Amino acid sequence: MMTMKKTILPLLMALLMLSACDQSKREAQALLDRAQELYANHKLEEAIQLIDSIGVLYPKAYEVRHAANRLGYDVTHSQLQRDVTFIDSVLTEKQAELDKMLPEYTYERDTAYQQTGRYLWPTQVIEKNTSRSYLRAQVEENGQMSLTSIYVSARPIHHTAVKVTAPDGTYVQTPASPDSYETTNLGLTIEKADYGQEEDGGVAEFVAQHASQNLTMEFIGDRTQKVALTPADRKAIQEVLELASRLSLVRQLKENQEENHRKIEFVERKMAEFDNN
Numbered sequence: 713m714m715t716m717k718k719t720i721l722p723l724l725m726a727l728l729m730l731s732a733c734d735q736s737k738r739e740a741q742a743l744l745d746r747a748q749e750l751y752a753n754h755k756l757e758e759a760i761q762l763i764d765s766i767g768v769l770y771p772k773a774y775e776v777r778h779a780a781n782r783l784g785y786d787v788t789h790s791q792l793q794r795d796v797t798f799i800d801s802v803l804t805e806k807q808a809e810l811d812k813m814l815p816e817y818t819y820e821r822d823t824a825y826q827q828t829g830r831y832l833w834p835t836q837v838i839e840k841n842t843s844r845s846y847l848r849a850q851v852e853e854n855g856q857m858s859l860t861s862i863y864v865s866a867r868p869i870h871h872t873a874v875k876v877t878a879p880d881g882t883y884v885q886t887p888a889s890p891d892s893y894e895t896t897n898l899g900l901t902i903e904k905a906d907y908g909q910e911e912d913g914g915v916a917e918f919v920a921q922h923a924s925q926n927l928t929m930e931f932i933g934d935r936t937q938k939v940a941l942t943p944a945d946r947k948a949i950q951e952v953l954e955l956a957s958r959l960s961l962v963r964q965l966k967e968n969q970e971e972n973h974r975k976i977e978f979v980e981r982k983m984a985e986f987d988n989n
Contacts, residue, residue, distance in 0.1 A: 740766050740773035744780050751787050756794070759787050785983045792976045796969065803965045810958045817955060828853045831955055833948035843900070845939050847874065847929055849916065849952035855960030857952060859886075859907045859916055863931045868894065868901040871933030876915055876941060878922050885932075886913040903933075909956075920950040 743766050750759035766773070766780045818837050821829030830850045841848070845864050851857040861874045872892045877883040889905035896902070907915070919927065919941065927941040 736770050737773045737776060740770035740776040740780075743769075744776055744783070747780065747783060747787075751783065751790070754790075756787050756791050760784065760791070763787065782983075782986055785979055785986065789976065789979050789983070792972050792979065796972050796976070799965055799969050799972065803962065803969065806958070806962050806965060810962055813955060813958060816951075831952065833951045835944045836948045845931070845937075846945050847876075847915075847919075847941060847949065848945075849949040851952050851956040851959060853959065855956050855958075855963050857909050857916065857956035859912050859949070861886075861889075861903075861905045861907070861929075861931060863903040863933075863937065864900055865937070866900055868903060869931060869933035869935050869937055870894070871903055871931040871937075872905050873932040874905070874915065875930040875932060876918055877928050877930070878918075878925055879927075884914045884918040886915055887911060903931075916949055916953050919946055920953045923947060923950045 743762050747759045747762040747766075750756075750762065763780045763784045767777050770776065814831070816834075817831040818834050819829050819831055820837070830852050832848070832850050836846075836848050836850075841862075843864055844862075846862055848860045848862060849857065850860070861871065863869065863871050872888045873886045875883055875885040886905075886907050889907055889911070892903070892905035894901055894903045907913075923946040927946060929939055929941045931937045931939075
């Protein structure tokens, strides 16, 4: 009798384990069937969530997990194709808007040492502003905007920063510029300080937001000198800031699209490898 119990007990345990495995496989297959249904109905995010859950909940349902992995590639591929189509439509629209704007700006590029050019508002082109103190805005083709403070005087102040103040007393100030330089011409010192997009202390945004107000600007160096920020200069900074936003958006959309195409190529290689194994 004892021998019989010893024989039956392992058999019962094996049957229970087999039954549990079969149950797990059926449950995993049910999830996979539901994921396939969601995929067929273009509910891609829900489908991928179910597919991911199969491996977590049923790690030993190997055949079902294998099929789920293959379906996962199909779903991911469809997601990427959908994103490409959407970005294409947005990019077409935003590129058309940008192309309509660009003729309003002046494009400058010295082909001798510049790989890309920059855009300025026409009132601020260098040739028209050789002997005055002002704040100039420019934007590179990739959407990177910068400001340049230009101070012209017979008495240099060696300025490295500027402060812009609104009529109500609110103001913003640039950090000290890491890129300032001076030249002389006909007894005048021409001081320039550049402030990159993340280095202007919020001056460009402040000017754009207060473009209708009378703003003053102080050049900060060995001493300070105050000038009015003219309506033309306020408008120039506002317009260049808007162009920078449009250029940056189009650049980002193009980069996203390139990344999606790289991901599609990767997924397609994985699908081919999977099918060949």
